[in-house]
Amino acid sequence: MALEQATLAGGCFWCIESAFNSVEGVVKAWSGYAGGHLDNPSYEAVCKGDTGHAEVVRVEFDTDKLSYRDVLEIFFALHNPTQLNRQGNDVGTQYRSAIFYHDDSQKHQAEQIIAEIEDMEIWPDPVVTQIEAVDNYWQAEDYHQDYFKQNPQNQYCNMVVAPKLAKFKQKFASKLKQN
Template sequence: MATEIATLGGGCFWCTEAVFQQLNGVLEVESGYTGGQVANPSYEQICEGTTGHAEVARLTFDPAVVSYREILEVFFTIHDPTTLNRQGNDVGTQYRSVIYYHSPEQQETAKHVISEMANVWDAPIVTELSPAETFYKAENYHQNYFRQNPLQGYCAFVVAPKVSKFRKTFSDKLKQF
């Protein structure tokens, strides 16, 4: 089976990870950091907003089951791509909307989807489109965060509604557990 990688930043990586873990065709999701100037940054450094990194989810997916375009359609449904360096109450460059492409084909697909999404949103899309950079996996306690902490306050009030919206909107694309 041939797999591909997608790297997406749509605010807090707990939200992005929780949604894509449920998308059929996504084989693995890792929360991490990319796009900054510091090697091996810590979560604490990321939170300071001085490293230049974005919180991202790196997806390994089977393109025979789910296309990169479909992944981007989900991505644009689960976050607000019109707010610069913020998602809700999460504010800072680490929460920016960004697509890190891994091939010229991904870059072209992303350009087309961003252009199409401009007709969906009332404000201009500010999602960055950048070549993939070094990915640093976040600390272990960030991996599978929503699955392990569904009742934690942020998870209950921020992550859970995004997961619910995804499940309702893309019910035909859910993994069968």
Template sequence: MELQNELEVATFAGGCFWCTEAVFLELNGVKTVVSGYIGGDTINPTYAAICNGDTGHAEAIQITFDPSKISFGELLEIFFATHDPTTLNRQGNDVGTQYRSEIFYNNENQKDLAEAYIALMTRENTFGEPIVTVVSPATLFYEAEDYHQNYYNQNKLQGYCSYVITPKVEKLKKIFKDKIKN
């Protein structure tokens, strides 16, 4: 899906959306990051419904970005560097289908780039384990409840944030320092 002013949308599921949102909000060229749910059959899902794991939805983020400042390929690189794409339906202690690794493509170019990137990492055995990340067409994205939006930046001292998310953000800033907002 393309937006006016030549902005594009990328949709990623890589575990807890608090974690993925915090990472992508740091990037130059990223305009907005919205936490939400995608990929299931339940209409208007809630966090409570998602947590039981039977809605089919994944916790995901929808990124609106300026491709003249950061490419979809660069977003893919950061996506794979900041979560474990080799664990099925799990990221750390977060377990369930809602925490799966999935790229929801919004156009054929995104699909082709995602599939090529996974194929390259598979050939190079980047992670030493098979990549389980699925590439699927984007379906209706449901925005999560307000308290989930920008969660990390509003709750940095909360235990989960300081022990799980802060190390991810610090890793991002170290590895991708040239892509971080000033």
């Protein structure tokens, strides 16, 4: 098994993490924080919006089953990359769209797929997804890991995560893990 990691920000990490954990070839996805200036930030600090961190998901995947490009295509299907510092009702720089690359190859692939999305005019507005090196990643608190799976009764999960995940599973049915 050849493992690679991707670190992605696309709004609330509960949505992105839940989706990636259901994809064949993903070993594990974790909720975390990246892109800020505070060491080991707490959820409360990040939510205030002044640490510079984004809510991210770190995805560890088997490159024999899933390419980095596949990971990026899934990522762009999970959120609106044209919304600056927000996804739906979640507003603030912590909800920005960003790709935190781990090496030059990932950076190049991220730039390439964004250029392709722009050329195809998939969105009526320009893509605002930031591309930056992952120089600080902090795993989120334990209670954020597998949050949707552990808290299906949560109102936010029912109103936001569940419909987004259902739409994702329908679109990417061929890429899902078999239970």
